[in-house]
Amino acid sequence: MSTLPFRPSRHATRPVKVSFEFFPPKTPEMETALWSAVERLAPLRPDFVSVTYGAGGSTRERTHATVSRIVRETALRPAAHLTCVAATRDEIEGVLRDYWEAGIRHIVSLRGDPVAGPGTTYEAHPGGYAQTCDLVAGIRRQGDFEVSVSAYPEKHPEAASLDADLDALKGKVECGATRAITQFFFDNDVYLRYLDRARARGIDIPIVPGILPVQNFKQAASFAARTGASMPDWLASRFAGLDGDVETRKLIAAAVAAEQVLDLVDRGISEFHFYTMNRADLVFAVCHLLGLRARDSAEPTRAAA
Numbered sequence: 165m166s167t168l169p170f171r172p173s174r175h176a177t178r179p180v181k182v183s184f185e186f187f188p189p190k191t192p193e194m195e196t197a198l199w200s201a202v203e204r205l206a207p208l209r210p211d212f213v214s215v216t217y218g219a220g221g222s223t224r225e226r227t228h229a230t231v232s233r234i235v236r237e238t239a240l241r242p243a244a245h246l247t248c249v250a251a252t253r254d255e256i257e258g259v260l261r262d263y264w265e266a267g268i269r270h271i272v273s274l275r276g277d278p279v280a281g282p283g284t285t286y287e288a289h290p291g292g293y294a295q296t297c298d299l300v301a302g303i304r305r306q307g308d309f310e311v312s313v314s315a316y317p318e319k320h321p322e323a324a325s326l327d328a329d330l331d332a333l334k335g336k337v338e339c340g341a342t343r344a345i346t347q348f349f350f351d352n353d354v355y356l357r358y359l360d361r362a363r364a365r366g367i368d369i370p371i372v373p374g375i376l377p378v379q380n381f382k383q384a385a386s387f388a389a390r391t392g393a394s395m396p397d398w399l400a401s402r403f404a405g406l407d408g409d410v411e412t413r414k415l416i417a418a419a420v421a422a423e424q425v426l427d428l429v430d431r432g433i434s435e436f437h438f439y440t441m442n443r444a445d446l447v448f449a450v451c452h453l454l455g456l457r458a459r460d461s462a463e464p465t466r467a468a469a
Contacts, residue, residue, distance in 0.1 A: 180454045181435045182208065183243075183345075183372070186442055187216040188226035197442050198230070204444035206238055207458035208451050211435070214272050214312075217245035228262060235267040243312060244268050247276025248299050252291040256299070260306045270310040273300045273341065286322070297332070297339040304340035313337075315344035315371055317358035321392035326361070334367050343369055345437045347391050348376035350399050350420075352427050373428060376439045377421040377446040378403070381413070418446055422453045429454065 184205055189195040202213070213234065217227040231242040244263050246256065263271070275286070275296045288294040293302055296313060303309050313336045316329055323329035333344060344367075349355050355373050362371055378384045381403035388395045402420060406413045425436055436454075438447045 179434060180429065180456065181211045182451055182454070182456065183211045183213060183435075183437045184447065185214045185216065185437065185439050186230070188223065188230045189442070190226070194442070201440060201442050201444040202234070202238065202240070204448055205440070205451075206240055208448070208456050209459060210240065212241040212243050212270055214243040214245060214270075214437075217247055217274075224259065228259070228266070231263070231268055232266045241270065242268055243270035243272050243310075245272040245274060246299065246303070247274045248288065248293040248295065249276035250289055250292075252289060253293060253302065254291075256293065256302065257306055260303060260309075264307050264309075269308070270312070271303050272312045272314075272345070273303055273336075274314055275299070295332075297335040300336050300339040300341050310343070311341050312343040312345055313341040315346045315358070315362075316392065317346055317349050317355045318392055318394060321390075326358075330362060330365055330367070333362065334365055337367055337369055341369060344371045346371065346374045347393055348374045348387075348439060349393055350396055350424065351394065352424060352431065354394075355428075356431060370435060372435045372437045373433060374437045374439060375421060375425060375450075377450060378417045379413075379441055379443060379446065382407075414446065418449045421446060421450045425450055425454060 186198055186201065189198045205213075215227050215230045215234070217224065227244060231244045234240050234242040246259065248256075251259075260271070273296055277286075293299040300311050300313060303311050313333070315333055316323070319326045319329040320332070323332065336344075346355060346358075359371055376384060376387070378399070381400070385395050385400075387393070399420065402416050403413065406416065428436070438450070440447050
């Protein structure tokens with residue numbers, strides 16, 4: 165990957181599509197931050213926005229409330245995350261019916277982390293869906309949902325090998341997945357090699373690169389350790405000595421993310437999924453460098469957030 169941030173892209177006129185991931189708020193302050201981010205990013209007209217989901221009733225309710233509000237108050241197309249964890253098939257089918265009735269037609273289907281937390285052994289819920297491919301098939305039986313699934317350029321931490329992980333992705337496609345979104349990565353060659361291997365196996369759905377603008381290096385490194393994503397030495401060196409310098413960190417983060425996506429555009433990639441962490445500024449800046457421009461903010465929203 166080039167080391168020149170903000171360099172002109174040779175394919176700057178290539179049409180680019182983006183999508184954004186948010187997480188449901190837990191507090192009034194987080195609620196304000198979320199809707200501020202939605203309001204800021206909505207005029208970029210993303211292909212869709214996704215809302216994460218966890219095990220347990222309260223988290224499910226927050227996810228449902230968030231995606232339902234997006235449907236009611238904006239022109240954005242929401243995608244609701246759904247996992248196999250801590251739920252029977254009947255309970256999951258009930259969640260899907262609620263989503264359908266609320267106007268949600270896109271589900272991000274995931275196995276989910278073990279109930280005891282990342283790093284512990286996953287156990288399927290009695291009477292539930294065992295793995296993501298089973299959940300994908302169940303979603304497709306329930307309604308004509310678009311179904312996105314996860315992909316891991318550096319393999320899922322629990323997978324025996326990258327080949328085994330690609331077999332799992334192919335199984336999800338065979339069960340009805342229509343798109344894959346990758347775990348974040350920082351080495352573009354890793355993603356492109358993974359894409360080539362997936363295509364060689366006959367996996368022909370879009371495999372959209374997941375991009376994480378590094379808001380906080382230590383936090384990003386912690387995420388990476390849990391998900392099996394590598395943190396290159398060059399990335400650590402760019403943030404070295406900036407723990408107490410928020411403004412410079414933001415500038416470096418924007419440069420790194422812009423460099424990554426512009427390099428991918430130059431190499432033929434035209435669709436990106438941004439992990440926003442419910443913050444808009446860095447993502448908005450990178451999208452601007454990709455050539456996306458905000459339309460009239462009054463157009464994408466039907467009601468004030």
